Amino acid sequence: MNSAVAYFSGRLAFETDVADVARGIDGVVVDARNAESWRQGHVPGAVHLPTAEIAERAAEVVGRDVEVVVYCWGPGCNGATKAALEFARLGYAVKEMIGGFEYWAREGYPVEVDGVVERRSPDPLTAPVSGVACAC
Structure with missing residues (x-):
């Protein structure tokens, strides 16, 4: 296998994007941000488990037999990488949701705030305004 194939295959083994998560995953989505950030809005159905608490609380929050997908703020933040680590x-099977919560919200996927789920318009600079995925 050439080095480019190995590199990109490796990335895909441990990364997923917001569109893939929105289509549904067999696992649990974990928001690794702090409590204030969680309250500002999060992916509906996500579990809140800040990175600093993962080692202590993961077993009580996440089953061992499911894949974990972690996210933090966005591409300018390595919090999801730290949480995935x-x-x-x-020993969990884990992937990082690239783009983080920023791209989840910017692409117009549902956001939960105070128990209410709302869908915002996609940012035309980051997602097709038609609502149709880029199909990549």
């Missing part, structure tokens, strides 16, 4: 150290 914590889960990996504990």
Whole structure:
């Protein structure tokens, strides 16, 4: 296998994007941000488990037999990478949701705030305004 194939295959083994998560995954989505950030809005159905608490609380929050998908703020933040590393150290199958919550919200996927789920318009600079996925 050439080095480019190995590199990109490796990335796809441990990363997913917001469109893939929105289509549904066999696993649990974990928001690794702090409580204030969680309250500002999060992916509906996500579990809140800040990175600093993963080692201590993962077993009580997430089953061992499911894949974990972690996210943090966005591409300018490596919080999801740190959270994924914590889960990996504990032996979980884990992926990082690239783009994070920023791209989840910017692409117009549902956002939960105070128990209410709302759908916002996609940012025309980051997602097709028609609502149709880029199909990549």
